[in-house]
Amino acid sequence: MAEGEWQPKILAIICNWCSYAGADLAGSARIQYPPDVRAIRVMCTGRVDPLFIMKAFADGADGVLVSGCHFGDCHYIAGNYKCAKRMFLMKSVLKDLGIEDNRLRMTFVSASEGAKWAKVIEDVVKTVKDLGPSPLNQLQQ
Numbered sequence: 001m002a003e004g005e006w007q008p009k010i011l012a013i014i015c016n017w018c019s020y021a022g023a024d025l026a027g028s029a030r031i032q033y034p035p036d037v038r039a040i041r042v043m044c045t046g047r048v049d050p051l052f053i054m055k056a057f058a059d060g061a062d063g064v065l066v067s068g069c070h071f072g073d074c075h076y077i078a079g080n081y082k083c084a085k086r087m088f089l090m091k092s093v094l095k096d097l098g099i100e101d102n103r104l105r106m107t108f109v110s111a112s113e114g115a116k117w118a119k120v121i122e123d124v125v126k127t128v129k130d131l132g133p134s135p136l137n138q139l140q141q
């Protein structure tokens with residue numbers, strides 16, 4: 001990272017059973033990935049209230065990643081399906097607010113996919129860096 005280079009603020013809301021374990025595996029395997037993401041662990045992506053996402057953007061996030069178990073693997077049966085539906089709606093709400101919808105991403109990373117976790121983070125960081133600061137952050141300056 002060059003000095004003075006803009007660093008995005010990205011929030012990852014990740015499920016305890018799959019994506020958190022995948023992120024942990026990436027760490028234990030010493031797989032390198034960008035440090036621009038701050039993670040919050042929830043028990044299931046079904047717990048992710050759309051207000052969490054709105055608050056993240058309102059509080060300065062440039063991007064939000066929600067990551068959970070693959071379909072069929074949710075420990076609470078259908079939490080990830082419910083979350084996927086909400087993410088679809090949230091993208092439309094964000095667009096209406098002038099926030100590019102690809103600032104919000106949902107992915108599915110299992111406990112054994114540490115390398116995939118690193119790739120997801122690289123891709124999310126690149127996408128958000130290419131977009132630049134969130135329009136909400138630009139308004140607040």
Ligand code: FES
Pocket residue numbers: 015016017018043044045046068069073074075076077079080
């Ligand atoms: S327990 Fe992981 S998404 Fe539901």
